[in-house]
Amino acid sequence: MQSIHKLRHKSSQSSLAALTDFIATRLLPDCAPADTASGQSFERLERALVTYVMFACTSSGLEAQDSLVGIRSVLDEVSSQTERGLSARATHAAQTLIWKRASSATDDFVDEWCQLLRHTMFDSAGQMNKARIGRKAIAAALARNNSNAARRAFFEMPETTQNESITRYLLFKVALHDNDHELATECLAMVTKHAEKDPTYLYACVLEAQQSQMRQIAVAALQALTERQPPGVHLPTLLRCTARLLVGELDASPQDLDRMVEPVVILFERAAKNTAVLRQGTDVQWRSEIQWWSKNTYNLSLRLYADVHPGLLVRLLNVCVHFLECWPADDGPMHQDDVRHRRLLCHFLAASALVVLGRSDESDDGLECYANARGHIANYVQQCSKWVLATGHRAAAETQRRDVLAREFELLKFDLECIMKLKQWDELDATVKVFMSFEGTDRWDSLADLLVVIHDHARSEGVLSAATAQIHELLQKCINATWKKDKDAAKMSRWLRLTYSINMQDGSPDFALKVVQQAASVAQKSEKEATKYPLDELCWLATMAFNKAVDSLNTEEAACAAPWTDAALELARYASDNGALHKNLTLRKEAAQRRMHDIGARA
Numbered sequence: 001m002q003s004i005h006k007l008r009h010k011s012s013q014s015s016l017a018a019l020t021d022f023i024a025t026r027l028l029p030d031c032a033p034a035d036t037a038s039g040q041s042f043e044r045l046e047r048a049l050v051t052y053v054m055f056a057c058t059s060s061g062l063e064a065q066d067s068l069v070g071i072r073s074v075l076d077e078v079s080s081q082t083e084r085g086l087s088a089r090a091t092h093a094a095q096t097l098i099w100k101r102a103s104s105a106t107d108d109f110v111d112e113w114c115q116l117l118r119h120t121m122f123d124s125a126g127q128m129n130k131a132r133i134g135r136k137a138i139a140a141a142l143a144r145n146n147s148n149a150a151r152r153a154f155f156e157m158p159e160t161t162q163n164e165s166i167t168r169y170l171l172f173k174v175a176l177h178d179n180d181h182e183l184a185t186e187c188l189a190m191v192t193k194h195a196e197k198d199p200t201y202l203y204a205c206v207l208e209a210q211q212s213q214m215r216q217i218a219v220a221a222l223q224a225l226t227e228r229q230p231p232g233v234h235l236p237t238l239l240r241c242t243a244r245l246l247v248g249e250l251d252a253s254p255q256d257l258d259r260m261v262e263p264v265v266i267l268f269e270r271a272a273k274n275t276a277v278l279r280q281g282t283d284v285q286w287r288s289e290i291q292w293w294s295k296n297t298y299n300l301s302l303r304l305y306a307d308v309h310p311g312l313l314v315r316l317l318n319v320c321v322h323f324l325e326c327w328p329a330d331d332g333p334m335h336q337d338d339v340r341h342r343r344l345l346c347h348f349l350a351a352s353a354l355v356v357l358g359r360s361d362e363s364d365d366g367l368e369c370y371a372n373a374r375g376h377i378a379n380y381v382q383q384c385s386k387w388v389l390a391t392g393h394r395a396a397a398e399t400q401r402r403d404v405l406a407r408e409f410e411l412l413k414f415d416l417e418c419i420m421k422l423k424q425w426d427e428l429d430a431t432v433k434v435f436m437s438f439e440g441t442d443r444w445d446s447l448a449d450l451l452v453v454i455h456d457h458a459r460s461e462g463v464l465s466a467a468t469a470q471i472h473e474l475l476q477k478c479i480n481a482t483w484k485k486d487k488d489a490a491k492m493s494r495w496l497r498l499t500y501s502i503n504m505q506d507g508s509p510d511f512a513l514k515v516v517q518q519a520a521s522v523a524q525k526s527e528k529e530a531t532k533y534p535l536d537e538l539c540w541l542a543t544m545a546f547n548k549a550v551d552s553l554n555t556e557e558a559a560c561a562a563p564w565t566d567a568a569l570e571l572a573r574y575a576s577d578n579g580a581l582h583k584n585l586t587l588r589k590e591a592a593q594r595r596m597h598d599i600g601a602r603a
Helices: 002-008 012-031 039-058 064-082 088-103 107-117 127-143 147-156 165-178 181-193 200-210 215-228 235-252 257-273 283-304 310-325 333-360 364-391 395-422 425-436 445-460 465-486 489-505 509-526 535-554 558-572 580-602
Strands: none
Touching (some): 012 039, 012 064, 039 064, 088 127, 107 127, 127 147, 127 165, 147 165, 165 181, 165 200, 181 200, 215 257, 235 257, 235 283, 257 283, 283 333, 364 395, 395 425, 425 445, 445 465, 445 489, 465 489, 509 535, 509 558, 535 558, 535 580, 558 580
16 A cells, blocks of 8 residues: 555555555455455455545546546445445545535536545444435536436435425526426425524525525515524515515416415515514604505505405505505695595405405305495595585596595495394494485485385385385485486386385374375476386386375375375376376276265165
């Protein structure tokens, strides 16, 4: 061995050849498996092998390819002849030499050096060393864009080290390179699992994903960070970055909108829950934060309200209302007006979406939607009063004022529907009274049918007439306002018939008589309009009124019968049947009078 060391100074190749011959002819025969070789014999062989590795790795005159071939050849020969690996001490020495050479090698040979480090002769290497070698092989393969080699190196690693954060981070990079969404997600989950102890590799995954084409993985990485909230993270900045990326993903992938929107909603909800953290900065920072979150939540709600599932929209609007409620009160009157108006619109959209959800679900969840809708409606009405007082009657706000009141009218109709669905009949009268004093809309025709439906439901539920007493007057208001607006006799005739029936059912004949008299007035005025009072509706109402008069005569209430007879005949005058109805009712009146006279004479 001393002679070989001296020879190395003159010729590296000659010294390696001599050392190879020495190992093959002098040392290996003493270490064959069939032999009961002493420990000293194998130890001499190990020293010779380590010396060979040292010569091959450190000699400057050798090409890398020659060194690799020589070391592999010697290791293969020893492995086949001895069928055993090197001791831990010899393995460590040899691998250290090869590791240093691999660290200084060019990209063309790094993978080969890493393969050499994983030779079967080095099986006694510890798990930690095997993991380091495997990771180095993965990194080398990534540097050469050889993802197959990187995957192979990963699966050759000990299973106990495959799920370490640094290993999974490297495999995460492989997945990004191959656009392997499933593998990237798996690796990210494993890195996230260990992030509480050390978030370094989770940060690294975020950066790698942001620079890749797999935007969804970048989003998932940022979401993992926001969920873990490791120490040292500036949560407001992290939340904003994640929000921007998520919203950008909506623009890039408009398909399957509900699936794409849900993580956005979850993130905004998380930001709302961390309002206290957002407040921890300076006053200027807090104002900037609340402005950013309220503005982006509001704009996103308006952008998505027509396309996204109502449940997701409601959650997003709730977050928006929360941020708007946190807006500083000393931000100036113009900003406050704008904030109030935005809150109003959020409550309006949320209530509308909840009613839609309630209509589509007959279960207890549907009833909960109606109950939540009533909460938004109450908030809208309250905020609306404040907004109207704050804006006054400024010309610039007049158009906005009309819109706000129109939305309030629609929400009050929703409130009636919610009361009916929730069977909160004791609250019906209060809402009806609000309508009685409501001004600022010409949509009364849209309320009439709802009132009729509510009245029918109340009667079927056995609700006391006191709870529905105001419905008669409100129906009358709807009829009067609608007739004044469009002079549509056909529409009026239907509502007058329904109103008449409601009054008769509730035992309010005086109101019913006024309905017949109003119908006669409408029929008269419709003579000059394009739409005449429908004959079938007129005949029905006139006949019912006349029958009421006859009933009064039969119960010896002659004084009560006269107004009904007069109203029926007056209405019959305008029937477009050449006077047939009027003549028929007149004859029936005369016959009834004669019959009553004869009864009186016999008595």
